Amino acid sequence: MRYIDLHAHMVSRSTDDYVQMALTGCVAVTEPAFWAGWDRSSADGFEDYFRHLTDFEPKRAAVYGIRHFAWLCLNPKEGEDRVLAREVLRRIPRYLDSPTVLGIGEIGLNRVTRNEIATFRDHVDLAIEHDQLIHIHTPHLEDKYKGTRTIVDILTEYDRIDPSRVMIDHAEEHTLPMILENGFWTGLTLYPQTKVSPERAIDMYERYGTDRICVASACDWGPSVPTAVPHFALAMKRRGHAADLIDRIIYHNPIAFLGQSPKFDVGSAPDGDAAATSSPRNLTAAKSSAGGVAAA
Amino acid sequence: MPSGVIPSPKTGRELVDEYFIENRTRLLEIAAFLDRLDRSDPTLVDRDYRVRAFREALRLLEDRPSASGEPQTRVERIQEILSDPTTEPLEKLDVKSARGAYDRWHLGVA
Numbered sequence: 001m002r003y004i005d006l007h008a009h010m011v012s013r014s015t016d017d018y019v020q021m022a023l024t025g026c027v028a029v030t031e032p033a034f035w036a037g038w039d040r041s042s043a044d045g046f047e048d049y050f051r052h053l054t055d056f057e058p059k060r061a062a063v064y065g066i067r068h069f070a071w072l073c074l075n076p077k078e079g080e081d082r083v084l085a086r087e088v089l090r091r092i093p094r095y096l097d098s099p100t101v102l103g104i105g106e107i108g109l110n111r112v113t114r115n116e117i118a119t120f121r122d123h124v125d126l127a128i129e130h131d132q133l134i135h136i137h138t139p140h141l142e143d144k145y146k147g148t149r150t151i152v153d154i155l156t157e158y159d160r161i162d163p164s165r166v167m168i169d170h171a172e173e174h175t176l177p178m179i180l181e182n183g184f185w186t187g188l189t190l191y192p193q194t195k196v197s198p199e200r201a202i203d204m205y206e207r208y209g210t211d212r213i214c215v216a217s218a219c220d221w222g223p224s225v226p227t228a229v230p231h232f233a234l235a236m237k238r239r240g241h242a243a244d245l246i247d248r249i250i251y252h253n254p255i256a257f258l259g260q261s262p263k264f265d266v267g268s269a270p271d272g273d274a275a276a277t278s279s280p281r282n283l284t285a286a287k288s289s290a291g292g293v294a295a296a
Numbered sequence: 297m298p299s300g301v302i303p304s305p306k307t308g309r310e311l312v313d314e315y316f317i318e319n320r321t322r323l324l325e326i327a328a329f330l331d332r333l334d335r336s337d338p339t340l341v342d343r344d345y346r347v348r349a350f351r352e353a354l355r356l357l358e359d360r361p362s363a364s365g366e367p368q369t370r371v372e373r374i375q376e377i378l379s380d381p382t383t384e385p386l387e388k389l390d391v392k393s394a395r396g397a398y399d400r401w402h403l404g405v406a
Contacts, residue, residue, distance in 0.1 A: 080389040111394075113386040141394035145379040174375035199315075200371070209301035238314070240305030 001025040002247070003229045004254035004266065007106075007135075007169060007187060007216035009034055010057055010068065011049075017219070017226040018064040024230040027251075028067040028266045030258060031057065032106035032135050035077035037221055043087040046074060050091075054098040067266055069258070071105030071135045072096070079110065079119035089122055096130050102261045103127065105135025106169065109147040112139065121154065128158070133261050134166045138175065140194060148175040152182055165260055170195055170218070176204060180212060185257045189218045190228035198228075198235035205249065214253045326354070337406070344406035349397035353377050 001024065008029040010018070021029070031053060033046075040046055053070040061068035072095055074088040095101055107123040109116050127134045139147035151168060155161055163183035171179055171186040172195065179186040188204060189195040196204075201215055217228035225231065229250055236246045258264040306314065333340055333347065340347045353374040368376070380398040395405075 077392065111386055111389055111391070112380075113389050115388070117385055139394065141396045142378055142380050142398040143394050145375070146382060149383070150385070172375060173369065173371045174379065206300040206302045206304055240310075241302075245302070 001230060001233055001250075002027055003233065003250035004028045004030075004258070005217050005219075005226075005229050006030045006167075006214055006254045006258060007032060007189065007218045008226065009218070009220035010061065011052055012221040013219055013226055015060065015063075018061060018066060020227050022064040022066055024227050026066055026229070028069065028254075028264075029061065030069040030071065030102060030135075032071040032137070033073050033075055034106060034137075034220065035075045039078055039081075040084075043084060043091060046088045047091055050095050054095055054100060058100050069100045069102050069264060070098075071103050071133075072101060073104050073107045073123055074119065075106060076108045076110040076116055076120070076137055076139075079116040080113060082115050082118060085119040085122065089126055092126065093130060096132065099263055102258060102264060103133030103135060104130075105133075105167075106137040107134065108137035108151060109139050109143075111143060112147050112150055117150065117154070120151070124155070124158065124161070128160050133258075134161075136166065136168045138168060138170045140170075144170070144172060145174055148178065152178055152184075155184070156182055164212075167214070167257060169216070171204075171213075172196060173200070173204065176208065176213075180208065185212045185214065187214045187216050190215055190225070190232055191218065192223050192225065194223075198232040199239075201232060202236055202239055202241070210245070210249055210253065212253075212257075213249075214257065215249060340406050343403060345399035345401055345403040346395065346397045346405070348401055348403060349378055 003025050005021065005026055006029075008021075008031055010029060010031055033049065033053065036049075040049070050072055053072070057070070058068040072092050074085050079085055092104075104123050104127040107120055109120060124134065126132075136151060138144055138151065148168065148171070155163070155166065164185070167185040167187060168179045169187035170189045172188075176186060176188075188201040190198055190201060195218070205213065215229060215232050217226055218224060219226040219228065233246050233250055236249075237243075255264075255266065304311070341351050342348075356370055356373050356377070359370065359373075378397045381400070
């Protein structure tokens with residue numbers, strides 16, 4: 001098995017999680033900028049975070065044979081503060097030339113306020129100005145439908161947006177059709193509680209097909225599972241689906257979307273079961289020999 | 297409900313054979329949760345919008361969409377019950393995190 005987790009907040013995860021992901025066939029992760037669980041006090045705090053995402057984290061992932069890419073933004077949970085948002089947006093362009101930055105994300109909405117919408121529009125304008133891919137967070141729980149509807153309506157106002165270069169993530173049964181019908185990519189987030197289980201994700205693939213739909217763990221500092229994608233693959237197998245269909249969903253679909261950035265490259269990942277052949281011993285040896293990323 | 301784009305490799309009987317036990321477990325967990333609430337405070341359904349929404353959603357479980365002419369699936373109809381139906385943005389941020397249901401009855405939290 002081989003897979004790409006296109007939504008993983010690895011700054012919140014331990015190196016042991018990288019090991020488990022590598023052992024289960026992960027060849028690449030992409031990490032959107034997000035909320036730390038608390039509000040950052042200044043634009044300088046965001047800039048430190050961007051350095052973490054573009055410098056330290058790719059090195060840490062590489063120790064385990066995983067390629068690490070990032071998306072940059074001020075996330076929707078902090079989008080209410082317009083002064084801070086403007087200052088952070090002013091600083092983002094200097095990081096866009098980093099070899100592992102794929103685009104702007106995860107932008108979007110949280111509680112669907114007027115300020116959040118203004119900050120979302122500013123990010124969209126920035127992405128257009130710099131010809132970046134866009135990765136979008138949709139709100140949680142009772143706010144998801146309203147937030148997704150608002151995001152889709154805003155994006156379809158722009159005549160300079162190619163929907164095939166936009167991922168509207170965290171879809172569920174009641175929001176997936178409106179995203180696909182408007183030509184966007186979407187993601188199903190495999191969470192233990194608040195988003196989608198592997199079984200419901202499989203139901204959606206059976207109902208809507210595999211085109212422009214990805215799965216991801218969105219593992220972060222909350223209840224989440226960094227190996228959610230291989231768990232999904234196992235659930236697909238249990239439901240009786242073929243290996244090539246699973247490979248299309250967890251490997252080729254992310255490549256089809258992410259590969260629109262010339263920076264995205266997973267190298268020569270082997271086919272099928274041969275992908276996950278790294279032994280724990282080899283990974284441990286790699287960890288101990290890595291310069292500059294060992295824990296203190 | 298339409299059969300879908302990718303047919304299920306398993307027959308209905310096979311799906312029941314494979315998944316009955318784990319869904320039986322989920323059913324009992326919900327029943328136990330409701331019993332627990334009743335032991336604690338049987339009036340919660342009148343005083344807490346989350347409990348009201350939960351009970352309303354449970355009533356949909358026995359509806360068969362194709363039989364009622366309803367195009368939405370059970371999951372979609374339950375998502376609708378739990379969702380904010382408004383379209384206007386909030387003037388300013390009220391709370392940081394969502395709670396899982398929308399207070400369409402203006403009950404508040406018990």
